[in-house]
Amino acid sequence: MAPNSYSLATRLPLPLATNNNLTIPAIHLGVYLMSSREASRAVRAALSSGYRAIDSAQMYRNERDCGKAISDWLGDSSLNTAGLRREDIFFTSKLASNSTDYDTVRNSIRQSIKTCGLGYIDLFLLHSPYGGKQARLTSWRAVEDAVADGEIKIGGVSNFGVKHLEELVASKPQTLPAVNQIEVHPFNTRTGITEFCQSKGIVVEAYAPLARALRMKHPVIAELSRKYSCTPAQLMVRWSLQHGFVPLPKSVSEERIRANGRVESFEIEGGDMQKMDGLDEYLVTDWDPVDAP
Numbered sequence: 001m002a003p004n005s006y007s008l009a010t011r012l013p014l015p016l017a018t019n020n021n022l023t024i025p026a027i028h029l030g031v032y033l034m035s036s037r038e039a040s041r042a043v044r045a046a047l048s049s050g051y052r053a054i055d056s057a058q059m060y061r062n063e064r065d066c067g068k069a070i071s072d073w074l075g076d077s078s079l080n081t082a083g084l085r086r087e088d089i090f091f092t093s094k095l096a097s098n099s100t101d102y103d104t105v106r107n108s109i110r111q112s113i114k115t116c117g118l119g120y121i122d123l124f125l126l127h128s129p130y131g132g133k134q135a136r137l138t139s140w141r142a143v144e145d146a147v148a149d150g151e152i153k154i155g156g157v158s159n160f161g162v163k164h165l166e167e168l169v170a171s172k173p174q175t176l177p178a179v180n181q182i183e184v185h186p187f188n189t190r191t192g193i194t195e196f197c198q199s200k201g202i203v204v205e206a207y208a209p210l211a212r213a214l215r216m217k218h219p220v221i222a223e224l225s226r227k228y229s230c231t232p233a234q235l236m237v238r239w240s241l242q243h244g245f246v247p248l249p250k251s252v253s254e255e256r257i258r259a260n261g262r263v264e265s266f267e268i269e270g271g272d273m274q275k276m277d278g279l280d281e282y283l284v285t286d287w288d289p290v291d292a293p
């Protein structure tokens with residue numbers, strides 16, 4: 001892997017044949033816990049820094065702010081100097097909470113599209129496996145139909161454990177989720193889930209890729225940041241990319257947004273990747289639905 005293979009402009013192929021050669025940007029800006037004002041400013045800063053993907057959710061209550069900031073940025077020729085269009089930006093949203101019934105999911109997707117004002121959603125995720133087996137399978141069928149009807153480009157899941165994915169595979173769906181978005185960072189490597197996803201051609205999106213800034217001063221992180229002349233956040237983003245994950249670093253600071261995406265100038269050596277893998281302590285920074293019944 002060439003050291004410069006992951007710039008903000010990199011798009012990765014989605015491995016499933018069913019996804020019609022669609023691609024996904026390598027790094028997304030996460031916008032969880034951002035107020036309206038913060039989300040608008042962060043999206044604008046991210047797009048100006050070269051990000052092409054924003055990760056929102058119904059639960060974050062900032063789909064409207066993100067969508068408007070994207071549209072405004074695209075329409076402002078002093079910012080959008082490359083003349084990018086809607087299709088050059090990748091917008092993700094997620095179902096409000098639990099998996100549920102068919103009509104609720106379909107209506108909820110249509111509501112998200114209306115709220116963000118972007119015409120369609122690139123990636124829509126079932127936010128969690130909560131709700132039980134029947135709700136998961138029905139909700140997934142609703143996502144598949146929304147893709148078939150052109151409302152969303154790609155369907156995926158979030159916080160699904162191996163058990164939930166196996167259950168979906170066993171139900172013989174028309175397509176598998178293209179993405180499983182889970183908490184992954186060196187302090188919670190979730191190898192069982194990531195290996196299962198990668199074996200099935202499901203892209204792992206890494207949420208909380210910076211471990212919510214809880215381990216920035218860890219001695220191994222500090223030592224390797226010095227070695228690679230990068231920040232702890234850049235080291236963790238790079239670790240994620242080198243594992244083949246799609247990291248979603250969040251920041252409200254323009255400077256940190258820009259820096260978090262600048263990871264093309266170094267490559268973590270194999271032994272150092274292993275050292276970082278060894279930091280696993282099952283650190284959960286938010287909720288942890290992967291074992292939900």
Ligand SMILES: NC(=O)c1ccc[n+]([C@@H]2O[C@H](COP(=O)([O-])OP(=O)(O)OC[C@H]3O[C@@H](n4cnc5c(N)ncnc54)[C@H](OP(=O)(O)O)[C@@H]3O)[C@@H](O)[C@H]2O)c1
Pocket residue numbers: 029030031032033055056127158159181182206207208209210211212213216231233234248249250251252253256257259260285286
């Ligand atoms: N699907 C799910 O269930 C789920 C759950 C959680 C998160 N997510 C997604 O994943 C995204 C990222 O996760 P996250 O927001 O929980 O955590 P994160 O990205 O790991 O960490 C964000 C924290 O790190 C700080 N930070 C950012 N850059 C930094 C830097 N260079 N140096 C020091 N501190 C820095 C941020 O503060 P500042 O903002 O002040 O910079 C913030 O406190 C979310 O925004 C969301 O889109 C999804």
